[in-house]
Every structure is written in structure tokens, then in C-alpha cells.
Amino acid sequence: MSEAIITDTPDADRSGADSGAVVPVADEDVVVDHPVDEHGAGDHAAHMVTSTGLSNNKLAMWLFLGSECLLFGGLISTYMLYRGRHTGSPGPAQLWDIPLTSVSSFVLLMSSLTMVLAVSAAQQRDDRLTTLWLSVTALLGATFVGAQVYEFTSFYHEGLGFTTSLFSSSFYTLTGFHGIHVTIGIIMLMALVGIISRSKVPGDKAEVVELIGLYWHFVDIVWIVIFTLVYLIPA
Amino acid sequence: MAIIERPSTVPAIAGGDAPQFVSPASSYGVFRRPVNSTGWRSWVFTVDHKRLGIMYGATALFFFLIGGVEALLIRTQLAAPDNTVLSASLYNQLFTMHATTMIFLFVMPVTTGFANYLVPLQIGARDVAFPRLNAFGYWCFLFGGIFLNTSWFLGGAADGGWFMYQPNANALFSPTHGVDFWSLGLQITGIASITGALNLIVTILNMRAPGMTLMKMPIFTWMALVTQFLLVFAIPVITVALFLLMFQRVFGAQFFNVDAGADPLLWQHLFWIFGHPEVYILILPSFGIVSEVLPVFSRKPLFGYKFVVFSGAAIGFVGWGVWAHHMFASGLGPVSVAVFSVSTMLIAIPTGVKIVNWVLTMWGGKLHFTTAMLFAIGLIAQFTIGGLSGVTHSVSPSDTQQTDTYYIVAHFHYVLFGGAVFGLFAGFYYWWPKVFGKMLSETLGKWNFWLMVIGMNLTFGPMHILGLQGQPRRMVVYPENLTGEGFFNLHFWNTAATVGSYLLALGVLVFVYNVWHTRKGAPAPLDPWDARSLEWLTTSPPKVHNFDVIPHVHALDEFFHLKYEEVDTDTGPRLVKVRTAEELLTEQETNADKHIHMPSPSYWPIVLAAGLPIMAYGIIYNHLLTVIGGAIVLMGAFAWALEPSVADDSDYDPPAAGGEPSQELVSV
Numbered sequence: 036m037s038e039a040i041i042t043d044t045p046d047a048d049r050s051g052a053d054s055g056a057v058v059p060v061a062d063e064d065v066v067v068d069h070p071v072d073e074h075g076a077g078d079h080a081a082h083m084v085t086s087t088g089l090s091n092n093k094l095a096m097w098l099f100l101g102s103e104c105l106l107f108g109g110l111i112s113t114y115m116l117y118r119g120r121h122t123g124s125p126g127p128a129q130l131w132d133i134p135l136t137s138v139s140s141f142v143l144l145m146s147s148l149t150m151v152l153a154v155s156a157a158q159q160r161d162d163r164l165t166t167l168w169l170s171v172t173a174l175l176g177a178t179f180v181g182a183q184v185y186e187f188t189s190f191y192h193e194g195l196g197f198t199t200s201l202f203s204s205s206f207y208t209l210t211g212f213h214g215i216h217v218t219i220g221i222i223m224l225m226a227l228v229g230i231i232s233r234s235k236v237p238g239d240k241a242e243v244v245e246l247i248g249l250y251w252h253f254v255d256i257v258w259i260v261i262f263t264l265v266y267l268i269p270a
Numbered sequence: 271m272a273i274i275e276r277p278s279t280v281p282a283i284a285g286g287d288a289p290q291f292v293s294p295a296s297s298y299g300v301f302r303r304p305v306n307s308t309g310w311r312s313w314v315f316t317v318d319h320k321r322l323g324i325m326y327g328a329t330a331l332f333f334f335l336i337g338g339v340e341a342l343l344i345r346t347q348l349a350a351p352d353n354t355v356l357s358a359s360l361y362n363q364l365f366t367m368h369a370t371t372m373i374f375l376f377v378m379p380v381t382t383g384f385a386n387y388l389v390p391l392q393i394g395a396r397d398v399a400f401p402r403l404n405a406f407g408y409w410c411f412l413f414g415g416i417f418l419n420t421s422w423f424l425g426g427a428a429d430g431g432w433f434m435y436q437p438n439a440n441a442l443f444s445p446t447h448g449v450d451f452w453s454l455g456l457q458i459t460g461i462a463s464i465t466g467a468l469n470l471i472v473t474i475l476n477m478r479a480p481g482m483t484l485m486k487m488p489i490f491t492w493m494a495l496v497t498q499f500l501l502v503f504a505i506p507v508i509t510v511a512l513f514l515l516m517f518q519r520v521f522g523a524q525f526f527n528v529d530a531g532a533d534p535l536l537w538q539h540l541f542w543i544f545g546h547p548e549v550y551i552l553i554l555p556s557f558g559i560v561s562e563v564l565p566v567f568s569r570k571p572l573f574g575y576k577f578v579v580f581s582g583a584a585i586g587f588v589g590w591g592v593w594a595h596h597m598f599a600s601g602l603g604p605v606s607v608a609v610f611s612v613s614t615m616l617i618a619i620p621t622g623v624k625i626v627n628w629v630l631t632m633w634g635g636k637l638h639f640t641t642a643m644l645f646a647i648g649l650i651a652q653f654t655i656g657g658l659s660g661v662t663h664s665v666s667p668s669d670t671q672q673t674d675t676y677y678i679v680a681h682f683h684y685v686l687f688g689g690a691v692f693g694l695f696a697g698f699y700y701w702w703p704k705v706f707g708k709m710l711s712e713t714l715g716k717w718n719f720w721l722m723v724i725g726m727n728l729t730f731g732p733m734h735i736l737g738l739q740g741q742p743r744r745m746v747v748y749p750e751n752l753t754g755e756g757f758f759n760l761h762f763w764n765t766a767a768t769v770g771s772y773l774l775a776l777g778v779l780v781f782v783y784n785v786w787h788t789r790k791g792a793p794a795p796l797d798p799w800d801a802r803s804l805e806w807l808t809t810s811p812p813k814v815h816n817f818d819v820i821p822h823v824h825a826l827d828e829f830f831h832l833k834y835e836e837v838d839t840d841t842g843p844r845l846v847k848v849r850t851a852e853e854l855l856t857e858q859e860t861n862a863d864k865h866i867h868m869p870s871p872s873y874w875p876i877v878l879a880a881g882l883p884i885m886a887y888g889i890i891y892n893h894l895l896t897v898i899g900g901a902i903v904l905m906g907a908f909a910w911a912l913e914p915s916v917a918d919d920s921d922y923d924p925p926a927a928g929g930e931p932s933q934e935l936v937s938v
Binding site: 085086087089091094095098099101102103105106108109110113116117120122197198199200201203204205208226230 | 399400464467468469471472475476477478482502503504505506507509510511513514517521522523524525527530531532533536540543908911912
């Protein structure tokens with residue numbers, strides 16, 4: 036499903052490309068300025084006047100995130116059902132390194148802050164600052180994923196393989212899915228940095244920045260839930 | 271009329287010169303952008319919602335025939351006691367794949383096809399919100415369906431039933447790769463469902479013609495909207511279940527390993543939280559279709575439009591709170607069983623509201639018994655029967671007797687075949703002239719209808735008796751000495767059901783013949799049914815850009831109100847036809863928009879989708895393949911992201927007359 040995120044973005048990309056105009060379209064406020072009549076209602080990009088006033092891309096992203104809630108809902112339920120079932124193998128009490136995970140969680144939460152700064156810079160059409168904050172966000176995300184890899188490795192050495200117990204299977208699946216989501220987010224951020232640096236019109240990717248921002252914040256919020264349920268509340 | 275691409279220096283005239291085509295000159299990335307408007311490339315790389323709608327429909331009907339053959343084999347095996355047509359193993363594969371094919375590869379995609387084709391036309395839009403995503407969804411469906419069915423040739427298909435209960439379907443009891451193909455194939459078609467649903471919701475919410483408020487939307491579009499919301503939230507749950515199953519079977523995870531303390535109910539809950547909304551995903555589009563067909567052939571507006579809309583939405587909501595009625599026999603405990611019993615009874619109310627509305631739509635109307643109308647009436651009658659047997663399941667003591675018997679099989683075939691499939695056939699006959707510009711033969715249509723009605727009731731009616739006599743589901747063979755005597759003889763009723771299933775198949779073949787027979791018939795009239803909604807306000811088949819002018823909507827049933835006006839007569843006000851469809855179309859064509867942009871075709875949807883089955887084969891056979899498939903998906907995604915959804919100016923040859931190249935699209 037990750038493809039949907041990457042592939043949704045191009046529709047937002049094309050304001051500069053197809054009009055050739057210097058009208059950067061950031062969000063629905065600017066839509067009115069866009070030469071809509073020139074293109075007619077057949078223009079299916081993000082920038083037509085829509086019935087709800089929301090851009091197509093943003094509405095689709097919200098719906099996709101709604102769908103993702105159910106995905107993580109299913110995974111979290113599975114973990115909650117099985118977290119106490121680890122007879123004969125290490126359980127949460129022996130494994131968790133709360134200080135380490137707290138630090139990596141803090142790093143991930145800070146990446147939401149830098150993401151907000153990137154969105155803000157994009158809306159002010161400051162491409163240099165946008166790419167800077169996007170890169171910092173990706174770096175913080177990568178730090179989190181790195182900490183997760185370290186954590187998985189050390190758990191593995193303590194005897195917790197993927198197939199060891201019900202607890203281990205559901206733990207690795209849940210946190211692994213989250214880690215994959217962060218990784219896809221990092222790929223999207225870095226791709227966006229590349230695309231913006233090639234772009235000739237300042238700020239014309241503002242909506243894409245915002246969409247990926249929505250995704251990034253969502254993944255962070257999911258981590259808050261996972262961190263609380265998995266690490267902080269004792270089984 | 272056609273949309274063409276040509277240099278802007280040529281004056282744009284609507285309704286004038288012959289079409290001129292301009293091909294892209296420069297390349298984008300590695301490949302030239304596809305622009306063919308004829309030939310196979312125009313289908314493979316298309317992003318046109320109408321073409322994709324037809325492709326969904328045609329592919330789904332092909333899978334319908336496959337699923338039908340599987341059903342006939344099952345019925346042949348059960349025709350007589352001690353039969354040996356099929357081995358038990360093959361029988362298990364056949365009933366599993368019959369259900370999987372009919373649900374995931376026929377009804378779901380064919381309703382997506384209807385929605386794809388009709389929703390933009392019904393809301394007065396020129397395409398969907400995300401045309402390339404739309405194409406991607408179709409290719410995921412096709413490749414996922416092919417992937418699933420290749421399991422027949424690679425060691426055997428899935429054999430755990432369409433609900434694939436655990437631990438019964440784990441590697442110990444189902445050692446072939448069938449279940450792996452099943453879990454990965456449904457994952458791929460699930461991507462199709464999610465992307466399609468996102469696309470249609472955004473289209474319906476955002477791209478309605480000016481003046482079309484939500485409560486002026488055609489009822490089919492409303493039911494499609496509810497269905498897409500169900501898909502967006504139900505599919506991720508089965509995605510989780512399928513991942514757990516795959517991890518269990520391929521990577522040795524423990525989720526359903528009872529020895530390790532696993533809870534078999536986990537799978538059942540996940541599956542049915544998806545599975546129950548799924549049955550409304552299957553039926554609601556058909557409810558929408560008959561709600562369009564009945565008013566047209568009763569010459570009356572839909573009775574209680576708002577009630578039909580809100581009962582549809584209510585079914586969508588309550589449908590989330592009834593899943594455990596599939597699990598009454600699994601030992602949930604009295605409180606859960608009581609709660610789910612009551613909620614199941616509750617959901618009968620909005621369903622009943624709809625049936626009342628349909629009947630009152632016909633009440634006092636001038637009924638025209640066309641084939642489409644007959645199928646719609648068939649849905650009402652048969653769905654009511656299936657609905658009533660459904661209410662008997664909601665009474666849990668009664669359900670405990672019926673669980674895993676043919677009574678259940680009778681129930682869900684009455685609602686899904688007698689209901690959903692009959693609604694779809696009503697839609698085929700009703701919209702065929704719109705989509706293909708040819709009328710289906712009404713005479714053959716009547717044969718089609720009556721054979722299907724008789725066949726369907728003869729097949730599934732006796733199953734009520736068989737079930738109440740205790741014939742279990744998924745039973746491969748029954749001995750003669752246990753068939754009983756007299757009226758309730760199992761042999762007799764099983765034979766009757768088998769005869770019925772062959773009649774039913776004959777009915778479907780009449781439909782196929784009808785399509786073939788009328789393919790070169792006279793062009794259909796513009797408005798053959800005196801219809802009510804916007805899709806008839808354009809040519810048949812519609813132009814590439816759907817409408818020359820985007821209509822301004824003033825009323826529910828806008829097209830009807832454009833044709834008919836209230837005139838005072840001696841006997842009071844009457845509706846009189848003041849304009850014909852032809853006049854309305856001429857009016858559109860004279861005022862045609864001069865500059866219409868349509869989204870350009872693209873290679874990437876099919877490339878991206880092709881990577882997915884490669885990844886899936888890799889998971890089963892060789893992880894190197896997974897890497898290759900993953901690389902295709904990633905590269906396809908980047909190429910897609912870098913490609914503008916409309917071809918760039920520089921993609922086109924400069925005009926011969928000189929001047930700047932342009933991507934202006936003009937209706938000529």
C-alpha cells in the first residue's frame with residue numbers, strides 16, 4: 036500500500052509543469068488564483084475547484100490514513116492478545132531497555148517538529164529551508180530506525196527470535212510494520228528533497244510537502260500508541 | 271467527436287473538422303509517453319475511466335465463468351450418493367476457489383467496474399480524481415486474479431474454504447502452496463480495492479457538477495460511495511489477517527500455532543471484521559442499481575429517496591457491529607452472543623426499509639417489464655427470501671442448529687446470487703446501450719431471466735431442506751444408506767439442486783450469446799428507457815470527455831427534469847415532455863467547451879502492478895525474485911511520481927506551421 040503514497044504525489048507536482056505559469060499553488064487558498072478557466076474542468080490535477088474545497092490529494096491522504104488506522108488497529112490488537120504468551124522464552128520484563136527506547140521515541144517525536152518547520156518553509160516558498168528541514172526530518176527518522184535495528188539485534192541475541200513465541204512473533208510484526216512505515220517515509224522525504232532541488236518554481240511542491248507531512252505525523256502518533264501500550268504499560 | 275491533441279496554433283473549433291492527432295516528440299525519462307487512441311496500446315496504457323470500467327467488467331465476467339465452472343463441478347459431484355467425480359482434495363480446492371473467485375474476482379470487481387464507468391457520468395465529471403491510480407487498481411486486480419489461479423497448475427489451489435480458518439489452513443493440514451497463493455493473491459487484489467475506493471470517494475465528494483449537492487446525487491452513486499467507505503476500512507483488517515497467515519506459513523511465525531498457546535479465534539475475529547462489511551460491499555452496489563432501474567420502468571420517482579440513502583448509510587454503519595454472528599458456535603459466551611444477535615436483528619430494519627421503498631416505487635406506477643426490470647424485481651423477491659432466512663440466523667439458538675449446514679449455503683446464495691448477481695444483470699441490461707451503443711435483445715433477455723430465476727431457485731431452494739435435514743457444508747460425498755426416505759430424501763434434493771445449477775449455467779450462457787448476437791446490431795437510441803439521471807445526457811457510448819458542457823444541476827433526477835416540465839391542464843398539473851434527449855444533446859454540442867484537458871495515458875500503472883505478482887512468486891519460491899519485483903515497484907513508483915499526470919508541452923511535436931508546441935486538447 037505504500038505505493039499509493041508515493042504515487043499520489045505526482046498529481047500535486049504538476050502545477051508548474053503544465054501551466055508553465057509562475058503561479059505556485061500551495062493550497063486551496065491559492066486555487067482561486069490558478070487560471071482554472073484556461074484549463075477547463077477536465078483538468079484533474081489537484082488544483083481544480085472541488086465540490087468540498089479540499090484538494091483531491093489531501094482528501095485522499097486523509098482517507099488513506101484512516102485506512103491505516105485499521106491496519107495498525109489489527110496489528111496492535113494481535114499484540115495485546117499475545118503479549119503475555121511467552122512461556123520458556125524471554126518476555127517484556129527481561130528485554131525492554133526503556134531508557135534507550137525513550138530516547139529513540141523522543142528523536143522520532145522531534146522529527147515531527149522538523150517536519151512542521153519544513154511544511155512552514157514550503158508554504159513560504161523557501162526551497163532551501165524546506166530541503167534542509169526535510170533532510171533533518173529524514174535523518175531523525177533514520178536514527179529511530181537505526182535504534183530499532185539495534186534493539187531487534189540485541190533482543191535476538193538475548194534469545195528472542197521471530198518464531199520463538201507468540202509474544203515474539205506479534206512484537207516483531209507490530210514494531211516491524213511501524214519501522215517499515217518510517218522507512219517508506221524516509222524514502223519519500225529524500226525523494227522529495229531531490230524533486231524540489233530539480234524544481235524551477237519555488238514553493239510549487241508545497242502541497243506534496245504537506246501531504247508527506249500528514250503521513251509522517253500519522254506514523255509518529257502511531258508510535259506514541261505503540262510505545263505506551265508495548266513498552267510502558269506492564270503486561 | 272473525439273478528443274485530440276494538436277498544436278494550439280490551429281484554431282479550436284468544436285463540431286467541425288476531422289480529428290488531427292499529434293504524437294509526442296520528446297521523451298520523458300527513458301520512454302516516450304504513450305498517446306495512442308486506437309489499438310491495443312490505447313487499452314493497456316489507458317487512464318480513461320470508461321475504458322477501465324469496461325476492462326473491469328469484461329475481466330470479472332471471465333472470472334465469473336471460471337467460478338461458474340467450479341460450481342458446476344461441485345454440483346456434479348454431489349448429484350448422486352457415493353459419487354467419485356472429484357477427489358476429496360480437489361473438491362476442497364474447488365469450493366474454496368469457487369467462493370474466492372465469485373467474491374473477490376467477480377462481484378467486487380464488476381461492481382467497481384460499474385462504479386468506475388457510471389460515477390463520473392452520473393455526477394457530471396469528465397474523469398475520476400486519480401486516473402492513473404484507477405488504471406493501477408485494474409492491473410492489480412487482473413494480476414492478482416491471474417496469480418491466484420496459477421496455483422491450479424503449481425501444486426494445487428487453496429483448500430481451506432474462503433474464510434481459511436486457522437489452524438485448519440496451516441502448513442500441517444494444507445501442505446501445498448495453495449494457501450500461500452491465496453493469501454498473497456488477495457493481498458494484491460486488496461491493493462486494487464483500497465486504491466479504487468480512495469479514488470472513487472474523492473471523485474464523488476470533490477468532482478460533482480455545479481449544483482449537485484449530496485442529496486441530489488443519483489442513488490447508485492450514493493450506494494457506491496457507501497461501498498467505497500466500507501472498502502477503505504474493511505480491507506486493511508483482512509490485510510493484517512493475510513500478513514499474519516503468510517508470516518505463519520512462510521516464515522514460521524507462531525500466530526496460529528495452538529501448541530504455543532495461540533487463540534484460533536484471533537483469525538476468526540480479524541476475518542469476520544472484514545468479512546461482514548464485505549457482504550455489504552457485495553450487495554450495496556446492486557441495491558443502487560435496482561434503485562435506478564425501478565423508477566425508470568415504473569415511470570415514477572424513487573419512493574423515499576432520502577430513506578433509501580440513509581438506510582444504505584445505516585447498513586454501512588451497523589454492518590461493522592455484527593461480525594460475530596458468524597461465530598455463534600465458537601463459544602463466545604452468552605453476552606457476546608446476545609449483543610451480536612440483537613445487532614444482527616437491527617440491521618434487518620434498514621434493509622427492510624429499502625425493500626418497502628422499492629415496492630412502493632412500483633406501486634401505482636406504469637410498469638414496463640423489460641429484462642432489466644425483471645431482474646430488479648427478481649432481486650427484491652429473492653433477496654427478501656434470503657434476508658428472512660438471515661433473520662433466522664440472528665436467533666442464536668436457531669443458528670446453532672443451522673451452523674455449517676446447507677441452510678447457510680442456501681441463505682447466502684439467495685442474497686448473493688438472487689440478490690447481488692440479479693442486480694448486476696439488471697445493470698447489464700439497463701446500461702448496455704449506454705456503454706456499447708447497442709441494445710441487448712429483449713427476447714433473449716427474457717430467456718436469460720427466466721432460466722436464471724428457475725435455475726437459481728431450483729439450485730438453492732432445496733438447500734434449505736438439505737440443511738435443515740442436517741447435510742453439512744463442504745461435504746464431498748454422502749452414502750446412499752444415510753439419505754433418508756420420502757419427501758426429505760437427500761439424494762432427490764441434491765439431484766434437483768444439480769439440475770437447477772445446470773439450468774442456471776444455461777441462463778448465463780444465453781447472456782453470453784446475447785452479447786455476441788447483438789454485437790453488430792443497429793445503434794441504440796439515445797435515450798431508450800426514458801431515463802432519469804445524468805449519464806444519459808451524452809452520446810452512447812459517451813465521448814472521451816463525457817460531456818461537451820459540464821451540466822448545472824438543479825434537481826434530483828436532473829435529466830428527467832430537463833425533459834419534462836409541469837404544465838397546467840384541465841385536470842390539474844401534469845408532467846409533459848418538452849424536450850427530447852436528442853434536443854438536449856444538440857444544445858450541448860452547440861455550446862461545447864472549446865478547451866478540454868483530459869489526463870494522458872501512462873505506462874507506469876501496469877509496470878508498477880506487474881511488480882507485485884513477481885514479488886509474490888518470490889515470497890513462495892525464491893527471495894531473489896522478491897527483490898526483482900520490489901525493484902520494479904520502486905522504480906515504477908519513482909517514474910510515476912516524476913511524470914506529470916498530463917503530458918508536458920515538450921512531449922509534443924511542434925506544429926508544422928511553426929510556433930511553440932502545445933498540449934492543447936480540443937474537441938473536434
